[in-house]
Amino acid sequence: MSEILLEGRALGVHGEGVSIAPVDFSLARGGRLTLLGETGSGKSLIAQAIMGTLPSGLAASGELTIEGQAYAAAEGATRRALWGRRLALLPQEPWHALDPTMASGAQVAESHRYLRGLGRHRAREAARRDLVGLGLVDAEGSLPGELSGGMAQRVAFAAASAGGAPLVIADEPTKGLDAPRRDAVVRLLAATPQRGGALLTITHDIEVARRLGGEMILLRRGRVVERGPAERLLSAPRSDYAKCLLEAEPSRWPAPPPPPPATAREPVVEARGLTKWRGGRALFRDLALSLRPGEIVGVVGPSGCGKSTLGDLLLGLTGSDAGEVKRAAGHRLAFQKLYQDPPAAFSPHWSLARLLEDLVRRHRLDRTAIAPLMTRLGLDRELLARRPGEISGGELQRFAILRVLLMEPRFLFADEPTSRLDPITQRDTLALLVELARERHCAVMLVSHDPALIERLCDRRLVLGQGEAALASESLDAQAV
Structure with missing residues (x-):
């Protein structure tokens, strides 16, 4: 059997405004290859070309060799028999990979049954071990929609x-995860090359690329x-773009x-006194907070x-077990949320142009604001003709920001709003979000797993989870468990 598990020769993607230049690569047993780059650079399209799952309107060119067997990249259907058993894809969007009507443990057990051939009882035990190893001991009976974005990702x-495929493609496998969970997933990814397989990782997270090496x-x-070697490229880059990244x-x-001066x-x-229980444990107890116009408050925690x-409590989307929330009077669009997983917030069946037009007409918004916001967010107008599933996760995330800014909110809960963006685009997008919030006197609660990001952007910080009860402000107290 060949020591080269995966080889791409002049692999490219083209069609409908997309052009990925031909690229050569190879992965031997025990090898690790990371594709790093800006949002929309073509990283995920390369993975889809390998799997044979490119969106309609796009085509692959070049040749692939998988465990010694040659395939024409354009003939994606020829690789379907390899899925799960020889070639596994860990998708960028968990909502595209999970059945919303099936319990999490049952979905993992199903993979063990049909890909590894385990009996029903052994498959359930294997699934339980997998979930425990990922810190999901309480998630076995939960539906995907009942989990946080990071939990659904795991x-x-x-x-x-679960199928034990020797070739694993991991597309943004750690987005939305706190540092300990991210490092745990990196260790699990590394297990594939350590046991003689090969790993192709797509990421915009420099720390993930650094830890994976190869x-x-x-x-x-x-x-x-x-x-080149990850260690060299990340310590002594030669290109100007790598240095900027x-x-x-x-x-x-x-x-x-410094934050703007306090106003009246x-x-x-x-x-006041906000308490919420889930699964027999308190997420937080007796929490008190207050946000003023133009203020940016960060929220961190595992x-x-x-x-x-x-x-969801602050927005009135769910109820608390104790305490109360008071919202300022204003127009009905004043309280908005940026979702952690944009695919869950966009209809997949319509073009982005149609979705934005429907929003403008439904709420009588200013249509002329769309073009300048697209420019400031670095979004090409050609993307408007595509549906949400036909653009990158980072591009869709910026469309979500555009959509919510059109409604000129007074309070915005931004739940990991840049988790799919490369560092350069993330920095520029968040700077714009903060700038517009200050200009429009919109209070923002910003969720992130990156303490450095929160420290650089926010006026105050709220810490939740693991018994911590800390807030970097004398006027905002919290108790969390």
Whole structure:
């Protein structure tokens, strides 16, 4: 059997405004290859070309060799028999990979049954071990919609990897995860090459690329900018773009300007004695907070600690077990949410142009605001003709930001709003979000797993989870467990 598990020769993607220049690569047993680059650079399209799952209107070119067997890249259907058993994809969007009507444990067990041939009882035991190993001991009986985005991401990881395929493609496998969970997933990914398989990882997270090591290809606008050993490329990059990418890590952002002076404006939203229980445990207890116009408050904590639930409480989307929330009077669109997983917030059946037009007509918004916001968010107008599933996750995330800004909210709960963006686009997008919030006197509660990002952007910080009860402000107290 060949020592080369995966080889691509002049692999490219083209069609409908997309052009990924031909690229060569190979992965031997025990090998690791990481595709790093900006949002929309073609990283995920390369993975889809390998799997044979490119969206309609796009076509692959070149040749692939998988475990010694040659395939024409254009003939995607020829590789379907390999899915799960020889070739596994850990998808970027867990909602595209999970059945919303099936319990999480059952979905992982199903992979063990039909891909590994285990009996029903052994498959359930294997699924339970997988979930425990990923810190999901309480998620076995939960539906995907009852989990946080980070928890759903780990369930999708367990289901996709259960078949033990020697070739694993991981597309943004750690987005939305706190540092300990991210490192745990990196260790699990590394297990594939350690047991003689090969790993192809797609990420915009520089720290993930650094920890995985191996070879790296840096992409920008569908072209290879630089390639080589990860250790060399991330410590002594040669291209200007690679240097800019490293400088855009949140830990290297300049110190933030001081917050605007306090004003006499009434709070946009207040909470007193807020308590929420889930699964027999308190996510937070007796929490008190107050946000004023133009204020940016960061929320941090491990996946599943209740950050998204807190936002839903403040927005009136769910009820609390104790306490009360007071919202300032205003127009009915004043309280908005940026969802952690944009695919869950967009209809997949219509073009983005149609979705935006429907929003403008339904709420009588200013249609002329769309073009300048697209420019400021770095979105090409050609994307308007596509449906949400036909653009990158980072592009869809910026469309979500555009859509919510059109409604000129007074309070915005931004739940990991840049988790799919590369460091450069993330820095620029968040700077714009903060700038517009200050201009429009919109209070923002910003959720992130990156403490450095919160430190650089926010006026105050709220910490949830694991018994911590900390807030970097004398006027905002919280108790969380």
